Amino acid sequence: MLKINQNYLNLKDSYLFSTVARKVSEYTSKNPGKRVIRMGIGDVTLPLCEAVTEALHTAVDEMSGAETFRGYGPEQGYDFLRAAIRDYYARRGVELGEDEVFVSDGAKSDTGNILDIFSRENTVLIPNPVYPVYLDTNIMDGRQIKFMNAGEHNGFLPLPDESLKADIIYLCSPNNPTGAVYDRESLGKWVAFAKANGSIILFDAAYEAFVSDPNLPRSIFEIEGARECAIEFGSLSKTAGFTGLRCGYVVLPRTVKFQEKELGALWLRRQTTKFNGTAYIIQRAAAAVFSPEGQEQTGRQLAYYRENAGIITQALSELGVWHTGGAHSPYVWLKCPGGMSSWDYFDFLLENANVVGTPGAGFGSGGEGYFRLTAFGEKQATIEAMRRVKETFR
Ligand code: PLP
Numbered sequence: 001m002l003k004i005n006q007n008y009l010n011l012k013d014s015y016l017f018s019t020v021a022r023k024v025s026e027y028t029s030k031n032p033g034k035r036v037i038r039m040g041i042g043d044v045t046l047p048l049c050e051a052v053t054e055a056l057h058t059a060v061d062e063m064s065g066a067e068t069f070r071g072y073g074p075e076q077g078y079d080f081l082r083a084a085i086r087d088y089y090a091r092r093g094v095e096l097g098e099d100e101v102f103v104s105d106g107a108k109s110d111t112g113n114i115l116d117i118f119s120r121e122n123t124v125l126i127p128n129p130v131y132p133v134y135l136d137t138n139i140m141d142g143r144q145i146k147f148m149n150a151g152e153h154n155g156f157l158p159l160p161d162e163s164l165k166a167d168i169i170y171l172c173s174p175n176n177p178t179g180a181v182y183d184r185e186s187l188g189k190w191v192a193f194a195k196a197n198g199s200i201i202l203f204d205a206a207y208e209a210f211v212s213d214p215n216l217p218r219s220i221f222e223i224e225g226a227r228e229c230a231i232e233f234g235s236l237s238k239t240a241g242f243t244g245l246r247c248g249y250v251v252l253p254r255t256v257k258f259q260e261k262e263l264g265a266l267w268l269r270r271q272t273t274k275f276n277g278t279a280y281i282i283q284r285a286a287a288a289v290f291s292p293e294g295q296e297q298t299g300r301q302l303a304y305y306r307e308n309a310g311i312i313t314q315a316l317s318e319l320g321v322w323h324t325g326g327a328h329s330p331y332v333w334l335k336c337p338g339g340m341s342s343w344d345y346f347d348f349l350l351e352n353a354n355v356v357g358t359p360g361a362g363f364g365s366g367g368e369g370y371f372r373l374t375a376f377g378e379k380q381a382t383i384e385a386m387r388r389v390k391e392t393f394r
Contacts, residue, residue, distance in 0.1 A: 007142040014132065016362035017041060020346070027350055037385040039312075039373045040356045042176065042331070044241045046304065048285075049297035052240060055288035059281040070280040075272045077103025077249070081283045084290040085234070085249055094221045096251060100264065102271060103286070105278050106248040107206045107235035112137040113274070114202065114231060114250070117266040118168060125166035127158060129360060129367030131176045131204065143168075149366050156180040156324055156333065160193035169199050171220070174207040177363045177372040178333040179325015181216050187223045194229040200258070201230040206248075209239040209302055211328040219251075227253040231263065238330060240289040240298045247278055247286040305330050308382040309375035315386035319393050330375040333360070337393070345371050353388035
């Protein structure tokens with residue numbers, strides 16, 4: 001008789017966003033006159049920029065002509081996009097080979113799928129709190145999981161120590177949900193730690209485009225030694241509003257070798273077997289993001305979200321509320337006032353300010369007592385939301 005993957009029974013149901021949605025809908029049906037401002041879900045709101053939509057239109061036209069139509073493409077991405085991503089890194093001083101870039105339909109799939117090339121006997125180290133996909137995908141594989149605690153004591157940026165030895169180490173910077181960003185020195189410690197222990201670092205750089213300080217690293221490959229022990233995950237979701245279009249990429253240098261095998265070769269084998277490539281139209285749109293016009297236009301969108309983040313952090317600073325993130329991230333992470341639990345604060349803000357955020361506990365036990373607000377909303381709504389939040393303190 002068929003046996004199911006028992007590990008799936010060990011997954012906790014993910015109630016976070018469904019509970020948020022249910023509570024908001026219950027509140028609005030009881031209070032129809034109230035205008036609720038949503039700063040919860042981490043989805044973008046600005047439409048695609050012109051460079052991207054132009055590229056989409058052109059690609060659609062190509063698909064409708066017999067001479068320019070494209071069928072199956074290379075699983076690892078078209079050369080034009082791999083080269084554009086390679087050049088994007090080169091402009092920041094990171095030299096990559098085009099064959100070290102693997103295009104995909106997003107960082108969520110990549111961070112989950114990469115596990116296919118690792119033994120299930122490996123141990124895993126995951127920050128707590130963090131983007132929940134790392135935990136769930138490893139539970140599905142039945143790996144032994146260790147957590148590293150992120151908290152106010154370490155600025156929500158845990159550093160390595162001997163108790164944290166593991167084969168697979170997840171780092172997410174700028175971090176979801178805390179918005180905290182590692183500096184070069186701290187990432188250097190992680191790289192040294194991974195190399196000393198024969199570990200791999202899975203570096204999630206989905207929010208790298210929000211880093212505006214040139215002294216802060218946007219890629220782990222800015223750190224010496226990382227080319228031997230790290231895999232990076234990139235995404236156009238938040239950088240260019242691709243949450244609906246879907247495009248991401250993996251950077252896996254040829255120098256990452258374990259048991260004398262290039263991990264890149266295993267990843268290519270995995271992708272060519274289980275993935276048939278990102279749509280040509282989407283890859284053209286993605287390439288447009290890296291063009292000078294695309295960089296300028298998406299840069300303006302990022303600036304818009306950054307300004308919202310500034311509005312949020314300024315209000316919290318005025319209120320004397322402990323918070324982190326926001327400066328180089330669309331997320332602001334705050335300590336719930338009065339020692340409230342994160343769900344209590346969710347209810348409190350919904351009822352008293354009609355503002356929706358995300359309870360920190362949804363990102364792991366380490367998020368209890370904290371709360372995430374996102375800067376992806378509209379500017380006037382963000383200003384109004386923070387005015388209401390301030391009111392609740394009076
Ligand atoms: N990684 C992190 C840290 C995220 O927060 C998200 C989305 O919220 C993703 C990856 C998923 O990105 P994508 O839309 O490219 O799948």
